[in-house]
Amino acid sequence: MSRREAWLSAGLVFVVALLVRAWAAAQMPFPTPEDATYYWGVARNLVDGHGLVSDSIWTYVTPARNPLTGTFGLFFPRPAFEIWLPLPTLLAAIAMTVAGSDAYGTALLAPVLAGALVPVLAWRVGADLAEERGLSQQRARTVALGSGLVAAIWLPLVLPSAVLDSTSTYAVPALAACLLMVRLVRRPPAQLLDVRVVALGIAIGIAYLSRNEAAWIGLAWFVIAAWSYRGRGVWAVVGPVTVAGFVALLVMSPWLLRCWLTFGSPLPGQAALNALSLSGFDIFAWADRPTLARYLAAGAAALVDQRIDAFGHNLVDVLLVPGFPLSLLGLVSLPWFGRAKTLGPVLLLSLLTFGATTLLFPVATTWGTFLHAAIPALVLLLVLGIAGLDAGIAVIGRRRRWTRPVAWLGPLLAGFGALLFMFVGIPAYAAQARSIEASYSALPARFAAMGDPLDPAVPVISDHPIWLAEEDRVRALSLPDEPVSSVLEIARTFGARYVVLDGEAGGWPARLATDLDAHCLVPVALPGTGTAPDPFRVYRVACP
Secondary structure, three states: OOHHHHHHHHHHHHHHHHHHHHHHHHOOOOOOOHHHHHHHHHHHHHHOOOOOEEOEEOOOOOOEEOOOOOOEEOOOOEEOOOOOOOHHHHHHHHHHHHHOOOOHHHHOHHHHHHHHHHHHHHHHHHHHHHHHHOOOHHHHHHHHHHHHHHHHHOHHHHHHHHOOOOHHHHHHHHHHHHHHHHHHHHOOOOOOOOHHHHHHHHHHHHHHOOOOOHHHHHHHHHHHHHHHOOOOOHHHHHHHHHHHHHHHHHHHHHHHHHHHHHHOOOOOHHHHHHHHOOOHHHHHOOOOOOOHHHHHHOOHHHHHHHHHHHHHHHHHHHHHOOOOOHHHHHHHHHHHHOOOHHHHHHHHHHHHHHHHHHHOOHHHHOOOOOHHHOHHHHHHHHHHHHHHHHHHHHHHHHHOOOOOOOOOHHHHHHHHHHHHHHHHHHHHHHHHHHHHHHHHHOHHHHHHHHOOOOOOOOOEEEOOHHHHHHHHOOOEEEOOOOOHHHHHHHHHHHOOOEEEEEOOEOOEOHHHHOOOOHHHEEEEOOOOOOOOOOOEEEEEEOOO
């Protein structure tokens, strides 16, 4: 493939991907899930001059340093990002500032652009694989361009680009790092400060600013360098790994310093604590927080069941179902093409991420940990699927003695399936977002009609505190899956007067039928319904 043809192919893939993602983002009126709402809300506060703060306290584990007193505690406005990382918010804030608007659609410019780069990187992975396999020029073009164009319309890659979260902003540097590793294996660095090694370090550092899973990119590079450069001396391995790690640390250092000053540690201690969760609701714990003793007391059988559930969730719910049938075909093709050197880095990164989330964070991953770091694995399955279709059609053609090449048939079939699922999936997700927005936007008027308007300075306890905080612009606290006594303690600590429950959350509202303190939460009938049926149950804190 000539340089001119490569640029034209990459440009075509980018334009198609950009148009598709712009169409998908234009349908999203409200940020869902709640992590998207959080990134957007913090970006609005940053643009408004309030800094990296949030109006919701959705987890109680990590105290922050109060700038007024210098002591650590829980307070409003809450310093942001005790668990998550800031890159999606920073990019959204730049777009908001340039456009002069804090609308959610403006914030989506960052994931749309980042998401449009993912198919370009998928095209490059496909081109590398075709080159390694020595395919004919036509088949190589088909595998490369087919990988890129199908990636441009494949639902598992389009949807994250229409949501303000960390998925796409992590995927771009992660995939770029994998492509750099391929080139460093092909041609080992001749000098310590090889530009490719420096670029790899920058990519790892940028990936970390989106997700903690960047650690697995660094580990993948160590393993690949140790294996590929064996026999060349210790320094041949230590040098490139150290330089990449040092550059990554330089990129990360301003954020690590901010976390140290704000939360007392540069390391994501609360993220590590998620490994001890017995339920996804443990992230909202107030009194019954995850501990090692509590974790071990659950017993070996329960801990094994967690990992079985996590394995099934990561494989089926994250990888196979959203991208069916192409992702299944890619998984089936893995034994035939998985040993390709050009796929080594992305395959290793996918296995490390899948394994770590399954074994170390089995509960957290069922709430989205692997989902938001899965694009490298999805791109791998996509490229494998396209390569499998190409190989299968070639075999059929030889057996049936076809006289005309039909290499394009594989991407055409994959693209047809991708379009079908995309045109169904994106509008369905947008409709869900519109329903959530309608419900929460109606809440202030409903409280006002009751004669007790929501006060921005008086917190509300909710099982969806981030939606409540950012749509209704009030302070919100998470509802723990604990006895009513914990809720009453939170209400006393922060001065909350209402609990707003959206549907069912853990043991809520069922525990109100048996809890001895249930009389302290008095049901309130809000005027109007917002949406039908009314999703909310509202309770007034009645006990002092």
